[in-house]
Amino acid sequence: xxxxxxxxxxxxxxxxxxxxxxxxxxxxxxxxxxxxxxxxxxxxxxxxxxxxxxxxxxxxxxxxxxxxxxxxxxxxxxxxxxxxxxxxxxxxxxxxxxxxxxxxxxxxxxxxxxxxxxxxxxxxxxxxxxxxxxxxxxxxxxxxxxxxxxxxxxxxxxxxxxxxxxxxxxxxxxxxxxxxxxxxxxxxxxxxxxxxxxxxxxxxxxxxxxxxxxxxxxxxxxxxxxxxxxxxxxxxxxxxxxxxxxxxxxxxxxxxxxxxxxxxxxxxxxxxxxxxxxxxxxxxxxxxxxxxxxxxxxxxxxxxxxxxxxxxxxxxxxxxxxxxxxxxxxxxxxxxxxxxxxxxxxxxxxxxxxxxxxxxxxxxxxxxxxxxxxxxxxxxxxxxxxxxxxxxxxxxxxxxxxxxxxxxxxxxxxx
Ligand code: BGC
Numbered sequence: 328x329x330x331x332x333x334x335x336x337x338x339x340x341x342x343x344x345x346x347x348x349x350x351x352x353x354x355x356x357x358x359x360x361x362x363x364x365x366x367x368x369x370x371x372x373x374x375x376x377x378x379x380x381x382x383x384x385x386x387x388x389x390x391x392x393x394x395x396x397x398x399x400x401x402x403x404x405x406x407x408x409x410x411x412x413x414x415x416x417x418x419x420x421x422x423x424x425x426x427x428x429x430x431x432x433x434x435x436x437x438x439x440x441x442x443x444x445x446x447x448x449x450x451x452x453x454x455x456x457x458x459x460x461x462x463x464x465x466x467x468x469x470x471x472x473x474x475x476x477x478x479x480x481x482x483x484x485x486x487x488x489x490x491x492x493x494x495x496x497x498x499x500x501x502x503x504x505x506x507x508x509x510x511x512x513x514x515x516x517x518x519x520x521x522x523x524x525x526x527x528x529x530x531x532x533x534x535x536x537x538x539x540x541x542x543x544x545x546x547x548x549x550x551x552x553x554x555x556x557x558x559x560x561x562x563x564x565x566x567x568x569x570x571x572x573x574x575x576x577x578x579x580x581x582x583x584x585x586x587x588x589x590x591x592x593x594x595x596x597x598x599x600x601x602x603x604x605x606x607x608x609x610x611x612x613x614x615x616x617x618x619x620x621x622x623x624x625x626x627x628x629x630x631x632x633x634x635x636x637x638x639x640x641x642x643x644x645x646x647x648x649x650x651x652x653x654x655x656x657x658x659x660x661x662x663x664x665x666x667x668x669x670x671x672x673x674x675x676x677x678x679x680x681x682x683x684x685x686x687x688x689x690x691x692x693x694x695x696x697x698x699x700x701x702x703x704x705x706x707x708x709x710x711x712x713x714x715x716x717x718x719x720x721x722x723x724x725x726x727x728x729x730x731x732x733x734x735x736x737x738x739x740x741x742x
Contacts, residue, residue: 353632353641354383358404359415360397362390363573365595369661376648382641387411392572393514393702405429410630412642416460417626418451418704424628425454431629431638432457436646443668445691448624460626461646464655464664467683468590468621468699469522472597473609474582477504485611489526489555492614496562499585506562508584510570513719517701519559519588520718523552526615529695536700539710539739545732553721553728560722579608588613590623590702594663594679603677610679612686619695620686623702624667713738 355377361370367388374384387404389397394415401414405427416424424430437458441449444462452460471492473485478495481502486492496506509515525532527548534543543549564584567575576596578584587593597608604610612619627649629642638646648654655666660675665683673681690696698704700711717738721731 352381352383353412353639354385355413355641355645356385356387356411357413357627357645358387358389358397358401358411359627360389360391360394361415362388363392363571363592363596364599365573365597365661365663366592368599369595369658372654372657372661373645373648376654377641377645380644380648382644392510392512395514405630410632412632412639413627413629413645415625416628417624417702418698419707420703421451421460421626421628422454425459429630430454430459431631431636431642432459433461433629433638433643433646434458435638436461436643437650440650443670445667445669445687445696447691447696448667451624452626458646460628461649462667463625463627463649464659464662464666465683465687466590466592466623466625466662466664466702467686468518468623468702469525469613469616469619470589470591470593470679471611471613472576472579472587472589472593473611474504474579474585475606475608477502477582477585478609485609486614487611487617489614493558496585500562504582505564505578505584506586507559508575508578508587509563509567510572510575511563511568511723512570512572513715514701515572515575515589516719516722517715518590520552520556520722521621521699521701522588522613522616523555523559524549525619525621525697526555526613527552529619529690529693529697532619532621532697533694537697537705539706541736541739544736544739549732549735550728553731556722557728590699591663591679591683594677595661596663598661598663604679610682617686618690618693619697620683620690621697621699622687623699623704707742710739710741713741 359370361367377384389400404410410429434457448462452458452462481498483495483498486495499506524535531548534540572589573596575587576593579587580597580600580602602608629638632639652668652671655668655671659666665680673684717734
């Protein structure tokens with residue numbers, strides 16, 4: 328009797344607290360670019376979680392892989408005085424927004440983040456020593472996704488070098504399969520090019536794309552990179568121009584496409600289509616990149632609301648939830664990524680994610696854990712944009728590799 332009275336009392340307290348938070352909580356307006364099947368499923372976990380905590384979720388999803396359109400929409404919202412409660416932003420743009428004086432400090436929600444995150448990632452979530460961004464997960468970029476039935480059909484194995492890659496691509500072509508499923512959008516062109524740069528070794532990548540060292544950018548090795556990219560292009564199908572990334576992934580899911588170079592959000596699409604790794608598809612490090620890991624980390628930043636400099640209770644709850652172990656796990660299971668938090672168990676994840684975690688830890692030690700230029704983890708928008716223009720122009724013209732290299736080196740000087 329006594330116990331049941333206590334539980335009634337507890338239930339009533341919870342009810343009152345719950346009612347209070349539903350009535351009192353502010354709506355959360357959230358801008359992001361997660362609109363594909365796998366992406367939507369992943370962000371819905373957060374929406375449902377915030378709804379349960381009593382917050383209304385106002386969704387501003389801006390379609391467009393890699394977020395260029397979303398970043399334009401965000402600028403418009405902030406300039407017109409309608410800054411969202413939270414927005415998906417990453418890399419140096421986090422500090423850019425902070426330096427505009429429009430973000431709030433979320434230190435209160437981040438008390439255990441440092442202890443459980445890779446230092447290289449944790450540091451980028453701060454401005455002037457304070458947390459202003461909450462990270463979702465680690466995506467690996469240097470993956471090659473291969474349709475397993477196609478691979479078996481042509482009697483191939485996952486390629487570990489470029490000669491092996493081109494030999495497999497020839498087999499796919501001979502079997503009437505589009506060897507490389509690609510979407511001709513600047514950021515997807517950059518994904519391939521950056522991965523080929525990485526295949527020259529982590530040191531080459533660092534000197535070329537992190538340090539923007541002119542000698543490396545104009546080296547014979549860089550000419551080779553452009554030659555390889557030019558050859559990869561000959562394996563695209565006719566309809567590649569402007570294709571969205573998830574439609575290219577759908578080609579590999581159905582088997583009309585043999586392979587795709589793409590970050591592991593592609594795995595979110597495979598999972599969403601009930602496809603299993605090693606059964607329906609293979610994930611392999613792109614040729615020549617098994618000792619390296621190019622990464623991008625999605626994060627939310629939080630904007631001042633109603634002219635107040637402090638974070639609102641809803642923003643603090645949102646930041647806390649994003650980095651909570653349960654959310655970190657479920658989000659990455661749907662998204663194809665791995666949790667930021669190193670204390671989240673990996674037993675529910677597939678082999679690709681487990682490999683990603685092992686390689687993450689190994690490359691953090693070896694120096695092969697590198698920020699992706701293609702995904703906004705390096706340099707100002709002006710510099711990254713100029714390099715993207717040079718690469719995408721090369722991929723969509725008959726420019727020779729030496730000319731491509733010259734334009735790249737000039738682009739790297741844009742400030
Ligand atoms: C983001 C991913 C997203 C991908 C495609 C990348 O910039 O980091 O989360 O799935 O773009 O939209």
